[in-house]
Amino acid sequence: MATKPTFSQEISNLLYASHGKPLKTCIQCGTCSGSCPVVDFMDQTPRRLIGMINADLKEDVLDCNTYWFCASCYQCTVRCPAQIDIADVMYAVKRYSIWHKTYRDDLVGPTFSETFVKTIVRSGRSYEPLLAPTYMFSMGIKEVLQEAHMATQMMLKGRMPVLPTKIKRLDNFKNMIRRIIPMGGAK
Numbered sequence: 001m002a003t004k005p006t007f008s009q010e011i012s013n014l015l016y017a018s019h020g021k022p023l024k025t026c027i028q029c030g031t032c033s034g035s036c037p038v039v040d041f042m043d044q045t046p047r048r049l050i051g052m053i054n055a056d057l058k059e060d061v062l063d064c065n066t067y068w069f070c071a072s073c074y075q076c077t078v079r080c081p082a083q084i085d086i087a088d089v090m091y092a093v094k095r096y097s098i099w100h101k102t103y104r105d106d107l108v109g110p111t112f113s114e115t116f117v118k119t120i121v122r123s124g125r126s127y128e129p130l131l132a133p134t135y136m137f138s139m140g141i142k143e144v145l146q147e148a149h150m151a152t153q154m155m156l157k158g159r160m161p162v163l164p165t166k167i168k169r170l171d172n173f174k175n176m177i178r179r180i181i182p183m184g185g186a187k
């Protein structure tokens with residue numbers, strides 16, 4: 001009978017297309033944490049997150065904000081002496097969290113990511129006015145007014161479309177995307 005994969009195996013399986021080395025080769029040196037520009041905002045450092053995944057601490061991993069705060073700068077990936085693609089690990093845990101709906105309600109990242117992907121899939125383009133509500137409610141009134149002012153100025157100067165636009169040959173694009181990522185609820 002087939003045995004159920006462990007959490008670390010599930011995350012490793014999501015990294016099948018990555019060029020990085022296996023997570024188990026992590027030597028816990030901390031170079032990733034020392035290179036990370038947003039580590040101060042993370043519940044767990046990248047080094048600890050890798051260690052927690054390897055230890056199959058599934059609930060603790062999924063409950064922290066680390067992978068949602070990752071800015072995808074790839075500093076950790078290019079500096080890791082074990083050649084682990086830590087940035088890809090962050091993406092893998094994000095995907096796992098969204099598919100299993102295990103993310104925390106107080107985080108902006110999951111809704112933002114889902115809205116972004118659905119917008120891209122539907123039109124082939126990002127459209128900021130659709131994305132903005134996913135994070136604006138976490139801001140103060142002053143910041144919301146600043147964002148609204150900037151958006152208006154950008155629209156007036158033609159730097160942002162008033163209505164969403166679509167790329168040409170959208171069906172071809174959708175077919176290509178379908179081969180890369182599971183579409184979830186996006187149509």
Ligand code: SF4
Pocket residue numbers: 025026027028029030031032033046047050079080081082083084086
């Ligand atoms: S830099 Fe690489 S080897 Fe060092 S702790 Fe981070 S993941 Fe592990």
Ligand code: SF4
Pocket residue numbers: 032035036037038039046069070071072073074075076077086087090
């Ligand atoms: S890719 Fe993410 S985890 Fe790695 S250094 Fe950049 S922000 Fe930190």
